[in-house]
Amino acid sequence: MNKIIAIQGAEGSNHHKVARNFYGTTIQLKECMSFDELVASLLDNTADLGIMALENTIAGSIIPNYALIDNKNLHIIDEEYLNIHHHLMALKGQKIEDIKEVWSHPMALLQCKEFFKKYPHIKLVEDVDTAEVAKRISKENLVGIAAIAPKIAAEIFSLEILEDELQTIKDNSTRFVIVQTTKPEVNKEVNKASLKFQLNHKRGSLAAILNVLSDCKMNLTKIQSLPVIETPWKYSFFVDVTFEEYSEYEKAKAIIEIMAEEFKILGVYKNGRK
Amino acid sequence: MNKIIAIQGAEGSNHHKVARNFYGTTIQLKECMSFDELVASLLDNTADLGIMALENTIAGSIIPNYALIDNKNLHIIDEEYLNIHHHLMALKGQKIEDIKEVWSHPMALLQCKEFFKKYPHIKLVEDVDTAEVAKRISKENLVGIAAIAPKIAAEIFSLEILEDELQTIKDNSTRFVIVQTTKPEVNKEVNKASLKFQLNHKRGSLAAILNVLSDCKMNLTKIQSLPVIETPWKYSFFVDVTFEEYSEYEKAKAIIEIMAEEFKILGVYKNGRK
Numbered sequence: 001m002n003k004i005i006a007i008q009g010a011e012g013s014n015h016h017k018v019a020r021n022f023y024g025t026t027i028q029l030k031e032c033m034s035f036d037e038l039v040a041s042l043l044d045n046t047a048d049l050g051i052m053a054l055e056n057t058i059a060g061s062i063i064p065n066y067a068l069i070d071n072k073n074l075h076i077i078d079e080e081y082l083n084i085h086h087h088l089m090a091l092k093g094q095k096i097e098d099i100k101e102v103w104s105h106p107m108a109l110l111q112c113k114e115f116f117k118k119y120p121h122i123k124l125v126e127d128v129d130t131a132e133v134a135k136r137i138s139k140e141n142l143v144g145i146a147a148i149a150p151k152i153a154a155e156i157f158s159l160e161i162l163e164d165e166l167q168t169i170k171d172n173s174t175r176f177v178i179v180q181t182t183k184p185e186v187n188k189e190v191n192k193a194s195l196k197f198q199l200n201h202k203r204g205s206l207a208a209i210l211n212v213l214s215d216c217k218m219n220l221t222k223i224q225s226l227p228v229i230e231t232p233w234k235y236s237f238f239v240d241v242t243f244e245e246y247s248e249y250e251k252a253k254a255i256i257e258i259m260a261e262e263f264k265i266l267g268v269y270k271n272g273r274k
Numbered sequence: 275m276n277k278i279i280a281i282q283g284a285e286g287s288n289h290h291k292v293a294r295n296f297y298g299t300t301i302q303l304k305e306c307m308s309f310d311e312l313v314a315s316l317l318d319n320t321a322d323l324g325i326m327a328l329e330n331t332i333a334g335s336i337i338p339n340y341a342l343i344d345n346k347n348l349h350i351i352d353e354e355y356l357n358i359h360h361h362l363m364a365l366k367g368q369k370i371e372d373i374k375e376v377w378s379h380p381m382a383l384l385q386c387k388e389f390f391k392k393y394p395h396i397k398l399v400e401d402v403d404t405a406e407v408a409k410r411i412s413k414e415n416l417v418g419i420a421a422i423a424p425k426i427a428a429e430i431f432s433l434e435i436l437e438d439e440l441q442t443i444k445d446n447s448t449r450f451v452i453v454q455t456t457k458p459e460v461n462k463e464v465n466k467a468s469l470k471f472q473l474n475h476k477r478g479s480l481a482a483i484l485n486v487l488s489d490c491k492m493n494l495t496k497i498q499s500l501p502v503i504e505t506p507w508k509y510s511f512f513v514d515v516t517f518e519e520y521s522e523y524e525k526a527k528a529i530i531e532i533m534a535e536e537f538k539i540l541g542v543y544k545n546g547r548k
Contacts, residue, residue, distance in 0.1 A: 060337035060500060106380070126400075204488035206497070207481060214478035223480070223511075225497045226334060237497075 006030040006038045006047035012131030012153030015051045018080050018176045020152070033128065039068050042181050049180050050074070056084070056174040061224055066238060069266055074179040076194055076267025081173050081274075086112055086166040089134055089159040090146040096162045103127040104148040112148055112166040122146075134159055177267070188246045192221075192271040193253075195239045197260035198228060206237065209259060216252035218243050221273075236262075242271050280304040280312045280321035286405030286427030289325045292354050292450045294426070307402065313342050316455050323454050324348075330358070330448040335498055340512060343540055348453040350468055350541025355447050355548075360386055360440040363408055363433040364420040370436050377401040378422040386422055386440040396420075408433055451541070466495075466516045466545040467523060471534035472502060473509055480511065483533060490526035492517050495547075510536075516545050 005023060007015035010031050019027055030047045032038040041047040052069075055061045069076065086108055090099060101123045102109070102116070109124050116122055127133050133147040138157035146162065147153065154161050199205040206225075213220060218241035228234040243249045249268070257263050279297060281289035284305050293301055304321045306312040315321040326343075329335040343350065360382055364373060375397045376383070376390070383398050390396055401407050407421040412431035420436065421427065428435050473479040480499075487494060492515035502508040517523045523542070531537050 057501065060498075061334060063334035201493065201495075203491065203493050204485075206494055207484035207488045210481035210484055211478075214481045217477065219477050220480055220499075221509075223497055223499045224334075225494075227331065235495075 002026070002028045003048040004028045004030055004046070006032050006041045006050040008032055008035055008038050008052060009129050010132035010135060012134055012149060012156045013129070014082060014084060014150050014174065015053070015176065016131070017150055017152050018051050018082060018178075021080060022078065022178065035065055035068060039072055039074070042074065042179070043072060049077075049178055051176055051178055054079075054175050054177050055222075057172055061238075063226070069177075069179060070196060070264070072181075074181060074266075075183050076177045076179055076269055077184050078178040078269050079192070079272035080176050081272050082176060084167070084172040084174050085150060085164070086130075086148045087151055087154065087161050088146050088148060088163040088166055089137075089154045089161050091137060091141065091143060092158065092160045094143070094146075094160065094162070098144060099146045099162070100144040101125050102146045102148060103133045105130050108148045111168060111172070114168040115163075115166045175272070179267075186268075190246065190268045190270055191244065192240065192242045193249060193268045194266040195241065195256070196236060196262070196264045196266055197239075197256065198234060198236050198262040199260060200234055209237075209256060212255050212259065213239075213241060213252055216243075216248045216255070217245070218249065218252050238266075276300070276302045277322040278302045278304055278320070280306050280315045280324040282306055282309055282312050282326060283403050284406035284409060286408055286423060286430045287403070288356060288358060288424050288448065289327070289450065290405070291424055291426050292325050292356060292452075295354060296352065296452065309339055309342060313346055313348070316348065316453070317346060323351075323452055326451055326453060328353075328449050328451050329496075331446055335512075337500070343451075343453060344470060344538070346455075348455060348540075349457050350451045350453055350543055351458050352452040352543050353466070353546035354450050355546050356450060358441070358446040358448050359424060359438070360404075360422045361425055361428065361435050362420050362422060362437040362440055363411075363428045363435050365411060365415065365417060366432065366434045368417070368420075368434065368436070372418060373420045373436070374418040375399050376420045376422060377407045379404050382422045385442060385446070388442040389437075389440045449546070453541075460542075462520045464520065464542045464544055465518065466514065467527075467542045468540040469511075469513045469515065469530070470536070470538045470540055471511055471513075471530065472536040473511065473534060483511075483530060486529045486533065487513075487515060487526055490517075490522045490529070491519065492523065492526050512540075 005019045005027050009015050038050045042050050052065050054065055103125045106126045108130050130149040131153040134149045134153040134157045137145055222240040224238045225235045228236055279293045279301050283289050312324045316324050326339050328339055377399045380400045382404050404423040405427040408423045408427040408431045411419055496514040498512045500510045502510055
């Protein structure tokens, strides 16, 4: 039986693209209109796997998603870095001069604001999703309306791409992770781990942990501190490391377990960075 | 002559509250509808000081604001931690039963979503700002409309508070910083510094820096890595430290200057955490 994959947003979205890259085109998709809904569908078993954006080069970490993974004890089993491209699309035969309104998610509109300065006749209208608008244009045959969405949406909904690469900042790499509620089998081909721990505000406590990681040949690819709510001077740290030898990772893990409080492994998986 | 203080948002906002806490009620305010506009007004000298939110306990760091401070070479001269409270306010004499619509910033509406489930007759309408709606209700005598804004807005615009503490998560502490374009005089009463540096992806390089900070008796209160865009495997680190002795801070600074690339001090100021 095919696994049901929960994605944030609609068919044709970047989350859908990641789902296809991992599991092919014949997948069972569950569209969720928020990350909360996505996680809820994993917890009530209406979906088997979830795909969540976790950070991007423009805005940094999506902290609420880290909190969801941490609080709901989800396991990260894989990751992918995707370059985000915004394309303008409409019904076939339409030209940019024919477009009166563009409907899209506020974040996509914001990222493409500069582009639309050249087209003052086009009204920008906030909508709930990017790809879902593409679907609506196609289904309801909406003339004069365009969507901002990834290429995959034009393909699925048979729309015409009027313009490529609308976004002002061209280099927007987003990191997506695949999560599930159960702990996966140990697979020794993994070479990356996401760790979380707490430290008291004692001078040198973080340096001590990082020394252990370094001694065990772990390469740090991300670190982020967050104050623990309602506990002054206590901090949570989210740390990603890559490694070559699984045995070294196990050694580091065993030592940090003793040194840090609330030590938790959010996932051990294959590094998605090329 | 009074200094002109640029704030994000309108009179009556949390940014305004911070301005008052530092500089009193007889200040010259410049309302900016975005952080970009705020920084632009510092650069073209139409304002002397700017007040910017930098991080909060719900969403973490506001990375674009770190980037603005870094890229435009602003100096952080002070900071304040403020607990954010959302209050429902309307024209005097109005009761919650009389309210048909609440207009506010999407983020405020989102944070108070749970509260409004008790009042299904109230329509939530997205608007550009929180406090600016309070002003409009007052100026245009808008019956049946309420704003979600801080208490200071009710006071300034003579509105009545219908309900306190609307937000679902009660503990939302936001860190605001005061920035300017010129480097301030060295003031030895300072006890906190915001540092930024780059490191190559060499194992142990961050641990080495943190060891220096620890040896010089610096206490780490925040750390965050960001990949340097278009330079694979190079990372920027934003680090905040507190200290007791200014001389120890100077020592740490001198060593890190030698060890790290692109070392930069974003500001040295008095710790605002009580």
